[in-house]
Amino acid sequence: MRLPAPFVSVVMPVRNALPFLDESIGSILGQTHAGLELVIRDDASTDGSVDVLRRWSRRDPRVRLYEGTEVLGPAGNSNWVVRAARGELVARMDADDISHPDRLRRQLRVLSADPGVVLVGTLCDGIDARTRTVRGRDRWRLAHPGWGPPFPHGSVLFRREVFDRIGGYRESCDYWEDNDLMLRFAAAGRVVVLPDQLYRFRFHGSSTRAATTQQRMETAIARMMDCHDAMDRGEPYEPLLAGAPGPVRGSVSPRVLFCIGAPRMWAGHSPGILRRLVAHGGLRWNRESAAALAWAALATAAPRLLRRTLATRARLRDRRMADRFPDHVPCEWPARPLLAGMVPLPPGADTDPVLRADGPDAPLPRPGPRALGV
Structure with a gap:
């Protein structure tokens, strides 16, 4: 089947995600960018999540549901849904969070403007179990570099080819597999952040x-x-x-x-x-x-x-930080340079020109946060 361009595979690993699934799925199926599929694998949930997922799969043909009987864990289930995706562009969506209706369209515009950009994340606000905002976005983190990304894992859109090349999620990094993956993406190309609040990250006791x-x-x-x-x-x-x-x-x-x-x-x-x-x-x-x-x-x-x-x-x-990081203007992450060899990549993954360096200690071309002119 020929897929519309640009086609986005949104992947959602699920494990005991009630009562937040309806809001999460609805926020993806209500995107202004219509060319998408939503790939879900239930990781042997025990709270009734699969019944909600079945209703959504019957209601909307864009939902592709897989029901797992074996618990794969965070990294294993995340790799599974990406492998099942049909698109060359993959967006992550966590089963308890909410995406802004314009999230994918805005991210696609950034990714399409520069082939060197391999991943786009967005800032977020924080909500509680009742969907009340408990904290707003914090652009301060864009100006204060760290090795933990300033954007939530569920907000990212990335190139599938690069994900495969760098080895996907690693079970040796379970429960921080997202941070490890973001660092390897940054070693393989340009990771950028939209300073806009295009995602709502949920804090709750059953995560x-x-x-x-x-x-x-x-x-x-x-x-x-x-x-x-x-x-x-x-x-x-x-x-x-x-x-x-x-x-x-x-x-x-x-x-x-x-x-x-x-x-x-x-x-x-x-x-x-x-x-x-x-x-x-x-x-x-x-x-x-x-x-x-x-x-x-x-x-x-x-x-x-x-x-x-x-x-x-x-x-x-x-x-x-509003003047330094205005809305709609993406900036790069991480702000500090990655030295060659600092971030682990599998053999053959360093074929992208951004990875080539003049010596083992030569820094990769990674400037600090700045406007990208998109």
């Missing part, structure tokens, strides 16, 4: 991350942060991924606990880390430990006050 055991999540986040630290030193992080990660023993870094507790706080719950932080948080006499302890204590004692304070701070610093 995949929230449902993961504390120990597994601490282990995964600690490994991710170790990899970020290696990149800060200009070193490759692939050696850190060898073998299955062992559980975190002894003290746990305060920043690991903060990363786990923050989504719970934005969802309206206690972050549940204060006791763990005091007993095993590896606290020291430094600013990081003091800030983590103060945050955890306030989030436990007065979570609403902390949410309002942090939301106000995000809104104010976003406004300060």
Whole structure:
């Protein structure tokens, strides 16, 4: 069957996504860009998600539903739906979030304007389980570089050929497989961000991350942060991924606990880390430990006050960045240069001209955030 151009395959891995599926699916099928399919694989859900998915697949022929009987996990299920996609352009959609009606059209315009752009993400606002906005977008993150992308995973549109070439999602990075994938996309071409709020990211207590055991999540986040630290030193992080990660023993870094507790706080719950932080948080006499302890204590004692304070701070610093990162003008990520070999790519994946360097330590051509003139 000949597909209309530009045709987009929107992929949605699902695992126990009630009660948010209707809003999520409806936001994709209501896009202003009509040439799309929605590829869904249910990862053996136990909450009745598959019944909702069946209703949507009967209602709209653009929905292609696959019902899994085996739990593949975050990385495995994500790879599965991309492999099932028919389009050369693939958009991710998370089963509990909401896309702006014009999201795909706006992203396609950026991707079509420059063949060197391999992935487009967008900024978002944060919503809770009742779809109330709990925090707005924060363009400040575009000006303060980090190895974690400033856009949510579910907001991305990418070239399928590049995804295949760099190896897709990796199970060795489960629960931060999105961050690892974004870094490898950035090593294979240009990753850009639309500063507009074209996505609504949901914080809630039943998300995949929230449902993961504390120990597994601490282990995964600690490994991710170790990899970020290696990149800060200009070193490759692939050696850190060898073998299955062992559980975190002894003290746990305060920043690991903060990363786990923050989504719970934005969802309206206690972050549940204060006791763990005091007993095993590896606290020291430094600013990081003091800030983590103060945050955890306030989030436990007065979570609403902390949410309002942090939301106000995000809104104010976003406004300060409005002139530097105006709406509709994409900018590049990451702002810091990636050194050749820093990000792991499979053999043969470095055929794109952007990857060629004059020597093993030569930086890749990755400028800081700037307007792309699209």
